[in-house]
Amino acid sequence: MMGTQLIRLVKASIPYVFSVSLAFGIAGLILYLGGYDVVSSYRTILTASFWNFNSFFLTLTKFSTLLTMSLAFSIPYISRKFNIGVEGQYLMGALGAALVGLAMSAPAGIHVVISLMAGVALGSLWASLPAFLMARYNVNEVISTIMMNFIARYSVIVFAMSLWRDVASGHPMTIPISDTAALPLLNPSPPLSSGIIFSLAIAALLYFIVALTVVGYELRATGTNPRAAEVFGVNTRLLMPLSLIIGGGIAGFGGALDVTGYYHRLIDGMQSNYPSLGILIALLSKGKITFIVPVAFFISVIDVGTNALQRIERVPIELVLILEGLLLVFILVSESLRWWRK
């Protein structure tokens, strides 16, 4: 049985390997036409993350953020709900953590825990409104969560420009949070936040819940066929909105981890393009947590690698972003193009 599973896994990975190679091929062609050294560019993209501790820790930091975001998408996705609101929930989690970190004072250990809890609370609260609208009035969660993203984005700016505004900065951001609200570092210099451990722990916990518990079973049953689940007594009307709220909590936790562990303040735009990358990772992995972890790591490596391109090979940032986009599009297309089967 192990053998057949291995064969299945190999078969399933063929299209990914193929499309990644194709994407690299086209990226190489573009680089070649632009007059850059193709081979060394490839080397940069794939190995930049491992050159030194600095870039490796940077990769891990990105990985941590991407992991929480794709988990935040995947839990509702398992019950067939699309949490496009990862961005807003992440930002509100960050805002909650920043608020606690700035406005409160408490002993070191307790302060950071409260900050993280505030992040989870605000993140899930942000998902609760779409969840409620969905449960009560059948409002499509895709639309409502997108709207909540806008509100969150501008709330961050308003917050960052008011009481705790960092006047020294030209960009909307708050002053740093108290030291007591900062997560301990795993390594002082180059710095590595312990956030990565929390994200991995969350991934493990969620895997455990989804695969082995009764609620996880019902979540999966709901996602694969809500009607059948309902007919056989699963309370889908509760589970679907609940999964959205849990997703919000995870995203909020991710935001709080980045504020307490990495940025140490709330910054407008701190979500970068990670929410869409996170959703992409979850979709690629079909919501399967065992796939999300390696895929998220791979995408982090690519992200760090393409960024290094502009420094090392002097490739302009626009081209770098195009290359990254191309890679992702090809990987995504490979998912739907199942022509190799027949």
Place this chain on the structure above:
Amino acid sequence: MVVVRPYVRLENIYKRFGDVEALKGVTLDIFTGQVLGLLGENGAGKTTLMNVLFGLYKPDAGLIYVDGRVVRIKSPAHAIRLGIFMVHQHFKLVSNYTALENIAIGMSSGIKSLKPIDLAELEERINKVMEASGLYVNLREKIRNLPLGVRQRVEILKALVRGVKILILDEPTTNLTPQEVDTLFNALRNLVRTGLGVVFITHKLHEVMAVADEIAVLRSGVLLGRFKRSEVDQATVIKLMVGERIDLEKSIIFRGFRQVSTSARAENMPGPELLRVENLSLRDRLGTTILDSISFTLSRGEILGIAGVSGNGQREFVEVIFGVRKPTSGKILLEGVDVTNSSIRDRILMGMFYVPEDRLSEGISPTLSVMENLVLGIHFTYSTKKLLMDFKRVRSDALQLIKKYEIKTPDMATLASKLSGGNIQKLMVARAFHTKPKVLIAHNPTRGLDIATTERVLCEVLGLKSAGSGVIYVSEDLDELMLISDRIAVMYKGRLVGSLTRDRFDKYEIGKLMAGVAGG
């Protein structure tokens, strides 16, 4: 004897779907002027073969001759031009068009279709055809207002007006009352006398015995024999049809069909009351009555058959009883406890279980494994402290069920979506019997099953009965209902009309109730 050339010849037809070889080199001649009964179990390949002829599937190999010439049938439209028409189990009619308009659709093509159709002339032609065949339809009525039996006539008229040579009917007696079946059979007899060739697809031997001139038996994609009805030995045909898997002497189905003895079946007195339903009504959002004050009781050890043409509220009826829908008014009492507003889970805990009709949309969770699907509904009983799933126990139970019900799957971790329709049905049935329900609500539980498995399901239902459970058995198959029910009630326009005990079972009486002619 003059050798007559067949109008259609299918030669060495192969067709494969994924891993399943549906047709393995079938050769079949179809003549005009006779009814050919194409007999076989569900999944034998009958419909597939005819779909190939009708241009819906392209054969992987093999030739099709029409009127002596090799043709490649590209589409149903092409098949119709060649004089071949197929009436599927699910009619392909536009429900808010009249019968006449439906017959007119597609009569002209290309640039000619821009010209208005002369409906009056068409109506005249149809009237002639109706007279000749004995199949009458109110042509001015919209399809959605016509009962299923009449819709079928519209389909057949559609073929006749186009002057086809070969008419293929796929399980045409599904959803007909016995009276309508008689009408259909008479019409077919009349039509073959005028030179039409009919292919009658069915899995019921007594139907081909009643109407066919010749019988062709198909099993697992192979044509095993072709007989003249007048010369046929029924036992041989049954053996060919089902193989050696069934002991005919012990078989419920064949013993029943041959109507040997009803006394062999234990006729126990009805036990104490198990389920009581009082004045159950259901209205939809627009206020239309779907179920109309239904009252009945179900006793321990009783099988209550619910007959009726599909679409008369059966689905809503079982859903209300099992709690998938809430009734607008009325009460449901399970062993004296009011469960009208109880959740499905509570009902399951109290001993109810359900086999839904629509296996794909309600029966399975496609991306869960076979093993996980087998416990859907009772999964929470497989938990330690209500939190963790005890997959060890799920696995061992699943292993047993897969073996017992012969569910064909590579292993139990295979996704349920990979199973064939018949195996999904087996899975649903296995799941239901595994819970040992006090009250089983089964809606067409044998649909799409081969005879051996149908036999097994009927056995299990009778087993539940002797264990003192009650069964509500909703089916469109009157033969099956009469075989196992202790009592049959008929569903007509959301009402439960008539209730016949076993000693008063009469096909035609039930048929009248199904058509809404008698009772009340």
